[in-house]
Structure formats: C-alpha cells, structure tokens
Amino acid sequence: MGLENSRYNIETVICMPGAYTSGTDHFKHAVAAADPTVADQYDKLVGLAQELADKLDATNVPGARTDAKEVAEKIAEVVDMPHGTRPFRFEVDLQQRQAMAVAEKANELRRIFFDRLGVSDLISVSQT
Structure with missing residues (x-):
C-alpha cells in the first residue's frame, strides 16, 4: 500500500474510480478471451459486460458526470x-x-492495529 514510503516523506494516494461505461473501452474488452477455445468455456458470460454497463448506467446519480475525464x-x-x-x-x-x-x-482499524504495533508513523507523512 505504500505506507512504508511515509518514513521517506513520500505520499501514497489511491484513487478509486467508479465504473465509467463510456469514454473507455473497459467493458468492451473486459470479458471475452482472445482465444476462441477459451472463450467457449465462458459461454454463460456472453453479453454480461453490456448487461452490467446498462445496469451501472441506470444507477448513476442524477446529474452526475459520466465521462472518465472527471x-x-x-x-x-489531488x-x-x-x-x-x-x-x-x-x-x-x-x-x-x-x-x-x-x-x-479499514483505515480506522489499520490505525488501531498500527498503534498496537508501534508503527503509527507509517499512516501519514509530515507536512515539510
């Protein structure tokens, strides 16, 4: 997770993006195998990527931007x-x-455990 970098005053930042169904080719390429013999083994998943994309689009917050540029x-x-x-x-x-x-x-529980371990300094970097 990069927490060990904090002792060198190096920050680690994790971005958790939502599922953007347009502006990327993720859903287009995420399911099918290139090898037809392998793809045949996953026949129950045919169309799943598009189904998920449609269902995800239906759960978008009204007025939310839908482009991955966000x-x-x-x-x-940041x-x-x-x-x-x-x-x-x-x-x-x-x-x-x-x-x-x-x-x-998870961060709260990590802080508690790191306090117990005596390495809570790994949680953040200084502001220098």
Missing part, C-alpha cells in the same frame, strides 16, 4: 494539493457505491 481532473486536483495534505485514498464515483465508507472503516 477522474483525471480529480487526480490532477496532485496540486500541498505536500502532507493529500488524502491516502479518494473516490470519484458516479454510482456512489459507498466504497469510501468501507475504506474509512
């Missing part, structure tokens, strides 16, 4: 933040799947 813009915004103030993890999620709620709980 992720790049948020990454640029990179421009002063050293020591960047978040360890952030999400750009047009479906609002609440992945950050899970990540925040």
Whole structure:
C-alpha cells in the first residue's frame, strides 16, 4: 500500500474510480478471451459486460458526470494539493457505491492495529 514510503516523506494516494461505461473501452474488452477455445468455456458470460454497463448506467446519480475525464481532473486536483495534505485514498464515483465508507472503516482499524504495533508513523507523512 505504500505506507512504508511515509518514513521517506513520500505520499501514497489511491484513487478509486467508479465504473465509467463510456469514454473507455473497459467493458468492451473486459470479458471475452482472445482465444476462441477459451472463450467457449465462458459461454454463460456472453453479453454480461453490456448487461452490467446498462445496469451501472441506470444507477448513476442524477446529474452526475459520466465521462472518465472527471477522474483525471480529480487526480490532477489531488496532485496540486500541498505536500502532507493529500488524502491516502479518494473516490470519484458516479454510482456512489459507498466504497469510501468501507475504506474509512479499514483505515480506522489499520490505525488501531498500527498503534498496537508501534508503527503509527507509517499512516501519514509530515507536512515539510
């Protein structure tokens, strides 16, 4: 996770993007194998990528941007933040799947455990 970098005053930032069904070819290429003999073994998944894309689109927050460029813009915004103030993890999620709620709980438990280990300094970098 890059936490060991904090002792060298190097930040680690994890971006958790939502599922952007347009502006990328992810869903187009994510399911089918290039080898037809392998693809035949996954016949029950034919059409799943498009089905998931359609269902994801239906869960987009009304008015949310649906272009993946939003992720790049948020990454640029985080990179421009002063050293020591960047978040360890952030999400750009047009479906609002609440992945950050899970990540925040994991971070809380990690802090508790790292305190017990005596390595809580790994959690953040200094602002110098």
